[in-house]
Amino acid sequence: MAPQQPSDGSALRRLIIGYRVSQALHVVAALGIADLLKDGPRHFGDLARSSKTHAESLYRLLRLLASVGVFTEQDEGRFALTPLAQHLRSDAPDSLRTRAMFDGAEGNWGAWGNLMISIRTGRPAIEHTFGKDLFGYLNDHPDEAKIFNEVMAVQTSVATRALLDAYDFSEIRTLVDIGGGVGALLAAILHAYPSMQGILYDQPHVAADAKSRLASTSVADRCQMVGGNFFESVPVGGDAYVLKHILHDWDDEDCRWIIKNCRSAIAENGRLLVIEVLNPPGDTPHYGKFLDLQMLVITKGGRERTEAEYRELFASAGFTLSRVVPTESDVCLIEGRPA
């Protein structure tokens, strides 16, 4: 008999209760269940002993996740990893374990519980929930901050590999990474292009951190760290300015300030390299549409944009959008040239 298509009602109900799956994934990720299963199937009672949990409740959790393809229940209450669950292992390449841990943890989960506030007011729900923005919240919760940083590190390494495959940086002599964080992207590009010079620009304490992290690497002598405020100015002398995951933190007006400062500093034949998730127009399913709402909940004015929105933003700040380079990861490189 051909499998029945789910009715619209049951498809919608699956979406409505999807949050139960998100929270269930958070719990197994936090407990490290996939790591406990990496050497083969184990009985739920045994897993409960190792994870210090209530055996019958753990069984019910694993049974739910097995029903959606994460883990599989074998004979007599023994559970095993599925291809999906392999990605929850800490040692999986580009592991999603910390992503599941962060999304269901108190800060993010609590903020999303107040999504209605953001929709009514346009303000970040996280501020309503905890009285702080995301970074203020993370400063007070070092355990969640550690997980967040790990999520970011995994994302950066995935995106960096994809960018190096997709874009030819070879004609750039000096690359300036604006808001470059602790320098992971810049170091990887300098490593791949041995005659390139780099300038990392970020808030003074972040630039100082980047300096100590990169000090012992092979690119240290080709990379300057400069502290400052990108709303005031950015270092001159670059022929390419990278903005990776900067513009999606800010509203259009703030973005214009940052881009205009790049325009004042850039060589006339230089390139602006914006690296962001690009939202396709219309109903097309895309991760960017989830990230966009995440930005609404946790930032003041941050958003994911479409190509048309970037084109307009560039034009209003002295650049022409010259091309969009897709990559194998979620991000695209959106290239601008001085207008």
Ligand SMILES: C[S@@+](CC[C@H](N)C(=O)[O-])C[C@H]1O[C@@H](n2cnc3c(N)ncnc32)[C@H](O)[C@@H]1O
């Ligand atoms: C979302 S992170 C992106 C970091 C890095 N580009 C990446 O993709 O991993 C935003 C960065 O902007 C920096 N930043 C925020 N406000 C800034 C400002 N006013 N001036 C300079 N850097 C700033 C932060 O310190 C942080 O490193």
